[in-house]
Amino acid sequence: MLKGFEHVGITVKNIDRSLAFYVDLLGLELRVRRRVFNGDELAFLDAKGPMLEMVCPATGALTAEDVAIGRAGVRHLTFNFDSVDEIYNILLDAGVDIVEPPRDAHNRDIARRVAFCRDPDGIMIELIER
Template identity: 30%
Template structure:
């Protein structure tokens, strides 16, 4: 079996917000982070804004509908940190290794995420309550 390397870095930290427009001024004016862009990820039912901080990013996640996972998260826990995304190579190999080792996954195959990246989420029950996302940029 091919060797799986460790993740390269923290790609981004996802933060659930009710409104990007209402939240963005805090990040750009007070934290003085640079806005890299805003896009809609219809497959995930979210609108996202990426802000640069060092070699990583913060990702603001705004739900686009009531049935969006982010909408459900905000209803249950309120706004705040949603997930930590790790930059990886060969996401499919990594997911297969996790499955083989009994790690519970939300996505057993990658899906398209923001910035046209392949992404997959690991179930928080396998990670001490933390939602991790693997993110492979093409």
Template identity: 35%
Template sequence: MATQSLFFPSITPLSPISKQHNCVISVNHHCSFTRRRETNVNGRLGKLNVSIESDRLQSVEKSHGKDYGVVSIHHVGILCENLERSIAFYKDLLGLEVNLARPNDKLPYRGAWLWVGSEMIHLMELPNPDPLTGRPEHGGRDRHTCIAIRDVSKLKAIFDEAGISYTLSKSGRPAIFARDPDGNALEFTQVD
């Protein structure tokens, strides 16, 4: 019996697998991501992971030793010198929403949490030990945070209007690199 989906029109399910496997889905060999699915194997709840490559579905063995339940990246901490200036950049210019539910009053420094999809950026008003000089112009050659977006050309226009310096991906893929007011490198990569 085949399964229909938007991305994979006809997929034949695998037979039950009793060991833990890792699911890697690769679309056009450009991006891959991992998903775990709970499945009932001989009356027991187990994890099934599969690999889809070139329209083939196959199981992939994974070691049991290091499975401690990774789900996703929860947040990325970014140091800033002036919280209000950083909020203006991330909220007002980039359009990220402040997560008011996160407690800031329990920390020994000022900060703010901003939503990036289902994950967050944690702005922390703390001294930054990294030098601002001597950093590469292209953020892709520096420590950086990458945010997936729908339209690089629209963000490029926003940066142009605001006078924000940026570089485009050196590989030609749809991505743009910029720095926040504190010199933290950001990549914005276009996804479908």
């Protein structure tokens, strides 16, 4: 029997920079950070339920690429906020790469407002307000 969605894993180039984005700006909580046997660094961040797993390979990583329409893959990570406009202003002031400023959601049965930005590695992040 399914108990819930546990976590999603991403690869990052610089774990300190990624932690600054996800923890300091978005508000996720760092639960675990450690170096593993092969020199990679690992972190688990609590997103108020499901977790975000970050792996920073000791050998480095390339910048993320968007998944093209018609190609299978993860298109974006979505985080729910009390106010999309407030988090947007925080990210804008921090110099985060903004893809789309806040607007009313097209799928109003699921969300009220949305905005899009990129994390330090180019991964698309959707910000929603229910």
